[in-house]
Amino acid sequence: MAIRAWVPAAEPFALLQREMNRVFDAVFGKHFGVGRARSAYVYPATNVHETEEAYVVECEVPGLEMDDLEVYVTGDMLTLSGTRAETIPSEGASLHRRERDTGRFSRAITLAGPVQGDKTEATLAHGILTVRVPKAEESKPKRIQVKAEK
């Protein structure tokens, strides 16, 4: 089952741009651009793994603390939002290079099946947010005992 990443506003264009960038990066090598999520036009860059028990969502959020992040699960939708603070002093500093983005962000990811939102666990370590959303009982695979007929 595919997972859909919902991109606020300008969705078709952002998705097209992301796909083109991905192809471009694949052809011209990894160190073509600066940073990782920069060319994706979505923040934070996210990987999703599915196990039999849960969906595991990993997001790259360097520099953010847990207090800067809001994580919600509504139905089968995971919403992440927060603010990337400005770290450059506004006075008394001259700027040589500015590549890190700042400001408010919000992102929603539709999970591929029903989940138990109240049992979601989120951890933040070394700039990676990991959200584990357990699947609803009815959507976990169950092994059916096959009996031999007599």
Added chain:
Amino acid sequence: MTKPIDVAVEKNRDPRETPESYFVPATDVYETAEELTLVAEMPGVRPEGLAVTVEDNVLVIHGKPEGREAPAGELLLKEFEVGEFYRAFQLPADYDTEKIEAGIRQGVLTLHLPKSDRLKPRRIEVKAE
């Protein structure tokens, strides 16, 4: 003040030390009267995976995703890859490289490079003649 500029890695570094493929960390560089500050994003890099070196005024930051394990299961959405971060900066000869301070928190490396004393603004006492 000369800006620190990226250097062509191949010309300046031992190729054995340069990773074959790497990500270039997004970096802010700003300067105050006292020091130059570099702030580089390296999500997933822990202190033990990070190396910061200065040689002939070339500052090299190299982060490896040591101790990082990908979750089990089937990959449904992939927007980032796990790999090494690498970047080199040519520094003007105005910094006291002995006194560089480095710290990493939540995947963000912050480097403080103090200016050598002769570059710091100094008030000249004006005497009435």
